[in-house]
Amino acid sequence: MLRYIKHNMSEIAGIEIFPIISLLIFVLFFIAVLWRMFKMTKAETETYSQIPLTEEDEHLDTKDTKE
Amino acid sequence: MEVIEVKYDNRIVKYFAYATIFWGIIGMIVGLTAALQLAFPNFFNDYLGYKYLSYGRIRPLHTNAVIFAFVGNGIFTGVYYSMQRLLKTRMWSDKLSYLNFWGWQLIIVSAVITLPMGFTSSKEYAELEWPIDIAIALMWVVFGWNMMATLLVRRVKHIYTAIWFYIATFVTVAVLHIFNSFEVPVHFMKSYSWYSGVQDALVQWWYGHNAVAFFLTTPYLGLMYYFVPKAANRPIYSYKLSIIHFWALIFIYIWAGPHHLLYSSLPDWAQSLGVVFSIMLIAPSWGGMLNGLLTLRGAWDKVRDSAVLKFFVVALTAYGMATFEGPMLSLKSINSLTHFTDWTIAHVHVAGLGWNGMLTFGMMYYLFPKLFKVKLYSQSLANAHFWIATLGIILWTIPMYWAGFSQGLMWQEFNADGTLTNPDFLTTVTALKPFYIMRTFGGLIYIIGALLMGYNLIKTAKSGTFANNEVVEVTSSLKTKHSDKGEYWHRVIERKPMRLLLFSVIVILIGGAVEIIPTMAVKSNIKKITQVKPYSPLELEGRDIYIREGCVGCHSQMVRPLRFETERYGEYSKAGEFVYDHPFLWGSKRTGPDLAREGGLRSDSWHYGHLISPKDWSPGSIMPAYPWIAEEKLNTSHLKKKIRVLQGLGVPYPEGYDEQALTDLNEQARGIAANIIKDLSKKESDIQVSDIANKEIIALISYLQRLGTDIKAVPAEIEDTEIETSLK
Numbered sequence: 161m162l163r164y165i166k167h168n169m170s171e172i173a174g175i176e177i178f179p180i181i182s183l184l185i186f187v188l189f190f191i192a193v194l195w196r197m198f199k200m201t202k203a204e205t206e207t208y209s210q211i212p213l214t215e216e217d218e219h220l221d222t223k224d225t226k227e
Numbered sequence: 228m229e230v231i232e233v234k235y236d237n238r239i240v241k242y243f244a245y246a247t248i249f250w251g252i253i254g255m256i257v258g259l260t261a262a263l264q265l266a267f268p269n270f271f272n273d274y275l276g277y278k279y280l281s282y283g284r285i286r287p288l289h290t291n292a293v294i295f296a297f298v299g300n301g302i303f304t305g306v307y308y309s310m311q312r313l314l315k316t317r318m319w320s321d322k323l324s325y326l327n328f329w330g331w332q333l334i335i336v337s338a339v340i341t342l343p344m345g346f347t348s349s350k351e352y353a354e355l356e357w358p359i360d361i362a363i364a365l366m367w368v369v370f371g372w373n374m375m376a377t378l379l380v381r382r383v384k385h386i387y388t389a390i391w392f393y394i395a396t397f398v399t400v401a402v403l404h405i406f407n408s409f410e411v412p413v414h415f416m417k418s419y420s421w422y423s424g425v426q427d428a429l430v431q432w433w434y435g436h437n438a439v440a441f442f443l444t445t446p447y448l449g450l451m452y453y454f455v456p457k458a459a460n461r462p463i464y465s466y467k468l469s470i471i472h473f474w475a476l477i478f479i480y481i482w483a484g485p486h487h488l489l490y491s492s493l494p495d496w497a498q499s500l501g502v503v504f505s506i507m508l509i510a511p512s513w514g515g516m517l518n519g520l521l522t523l524r525g526a527w528d529k530v531r532d533s534a535v536l537k538f539f540v541v542a543l544t545a546y547g548m549a550t551f552e553g554p555m556l557s558l559k560s561i562n563s564l565t566h567f568t569d570w571t572i573a574h575v576h577v578a579g580l581g582w583n584g585m586l587t588f589g590m591m592y593y594l595f596p597k598l599f600k601v602k603l604y605s606q607s608l609a610n611a612h613f614w615i616a617t618l619g620i621i622l623w624t625i626p627m628y629w630a631g632f633s634q635g636l637m638w639q640e641f642n643a644d645g646t647l648t649n650p651d652f653l654t655t656v657t658a659l660k661p662f663y664i665m666r667t668f669g670g671l672i673y674i675i676g677a678l679l680m681g682y683n684l685i686k687t688a689k690s691g692t693f694a695n696n697e698v699v700e701v702t703s704s705l706k707t708k709h710s711d712k713g714e715y716w717h718r719v720i721e722r723k724p725m726r727l728l729l730f731s732v733i734v735i736l737i738g739g740a741v742e743i744i745p746t747m748a749v750k751s752n753i754k755k756i757t758q759v760k761p762y763s764p765l766e767l768e769g770r771d772i773y774i775r776e777g778c779v780g781c782h783s784q785m786v787r788p789l790r791f792e793t794e795r796y797g798e799y800s801k802a803g804e805f806v807y808d809h810p811f812l813w814g815s816k817r818t819g820p821d822l823a824r825e826g827g828l829r830s831d832s833w834h835y836g837h838l839i840s841p842k843d844w845s846p847g848s849i850m851p852a853y854p855w856i857a858e859e860k861l862n863t864s865h866l867k868k869k870i871r872v873l874q875g876l877g878v879p880y881p882e883g884y885d886e887q888a889l890t891d892l893n894e895q896a897r898g899i900a901a902n903i904i905k906d907l908s909k910k911e912s913d914i915q916v917s918d919i920a921n922k923e924i925i926a927l928i929s930y931l932q933r934l935g936t937d938i939k940a941v942p943a944e945i946e947d948t949e950i951e952t953s954l955k
Binding site: 206 | 466470500
């Protein structure tokens, strides 16, 4: 944008590579997560997503046990 | 399978829930006060002109109260409730739980005391001074320690997604808070930022943006992943989507901070990175929103009957709106119009009132009947609260969008002859007055809703029975044998909380490091502007008064390289101008005009009169009056230390200058006082130089008169010919 700033930034060796590295890291990471997601079985996801809903049926009487 | 009896700690949840409601209402009332001050400034100046109530001090109190007290306690309420149940275990340590509670409340109380007193670092959402910063770090570690230890003693194999969001919240907030709080103490309640100028701005907005991301968003998404399925009694729409949502969100969010500094003196490449990642953020944000809303697929009839679900639906919708708008605002062309206006304020309130507020309310209506084993006192009152709150959000935000849009356009408007249509900034402020009044009304309605909730929940609590411990029988699935063979790498991470924590840290550090390290490195390479000199001792003291009074809340010091800005304010701001600014004071809002080139524009006596009574010197002004700074003596007892601290930070005061500073200060002060007397003497001839030379106002005037003058003197040396091309 401004020559003044550009001039300063050009003094950092290899600054141009930063955005490319960051894009690469991001894409690779994202592919890995996608890979994981597609590898999940339906049984797995169903079990996991039921976790918050499976706690209710185990209640005992609520006691006010002062500790 | 082993069956074990577990006692969930409900008391800690109750404590945090009460604190959430209490501080929520307080924070909103403080916000209402600030809104009233903008709508009716004369009333406040004439009848409530106390320094502790001044807008510049009240505004940060509002933001801190709603973020850290209201939402903060809301996070703890939800986390302490859901973690125990998702992990089938009591929190690891009761001591840590209650230390977390009382410590956090103590921090809030110290903020309530110190911010109105003017103890502030001036960095947005990080205003609290260094001793409180340390306390925050400690309490955060207490919370995280308890959480991670609980994860290690859990009785389930898989860690549910909600908790991934809690873990990411913990590590990221810790990293952000620590890095942004590097400051060198001057005395018990004053410090200077370790960073200066551009670096300080980048670190601050890396923090500021991610405070929104990891304090107001990720923990609440965790709560959403728990409470929406619970309230709807059906599993989350897509568990696979939640995995993508989590990793993509935490990875992308951390990069987006520089979008708060578009067109500023921040390096262009950093601005571009911020914009690109902001646009990418739409995907995970909307993924999360849809995952929440689609959970209700086929169960929308439940929304009609459940106030809790109504609140959740509006919360998620507001989240969707805010996370679409955010990336749009980060586009440079849109940002040039909206930045510094009330549009930003409207944007954050869609998220604050809509997403955080409504989700908290829904969660409270869900929790109280569970905790007190009783039906909600009044379902119809809860429904009324829902409609009142929704109406409040609409009445709050629409006037502010309108105000922001109008003011932005007014700033940009040019006449056919190339001059500004509204050269007087004040005309663009007085035009907003009706909107400020309407906004106040919207806020008032929203608070009435919150008060109704408080009443409803207290009534619910009174009619029910509360047990400190909820006893349940759980089967520990960790004792069962399982084979690790053929497991996918990610499942191993999901089962190992410490690995999940480590991965989260790595993921968030990548973005931070790529942006911040080169910008730090600039410091050694930066070509200093030779004319830029350190502040004189009097200017330095004046700058600290500027910080104390929160002037940065309304006045930016950043002229963007846009024609309508340079036409109004003068030469655009350069990175090299801020190298001695610890902290930077670029600001993010222009309720008043930019001050980057204020120096020399007006006489000392104009400033003197204007600061004491703005409306007399600038009719129609909504600026608060500062009569006390004309009466209070300037405290110079820390001057030597200030000079030495700044020398330590690399500001080139000559060796031993701390001994000379006070003499220089007094001399400069007498000069300014004499200027003022000369102009005022026609009216008030009995005032002597010595009467006013030692007052705070003189220091502040000296600072205002210094602003931007370094490069005004010899502008040719830094003239930049590329300015035109950058405007295309």
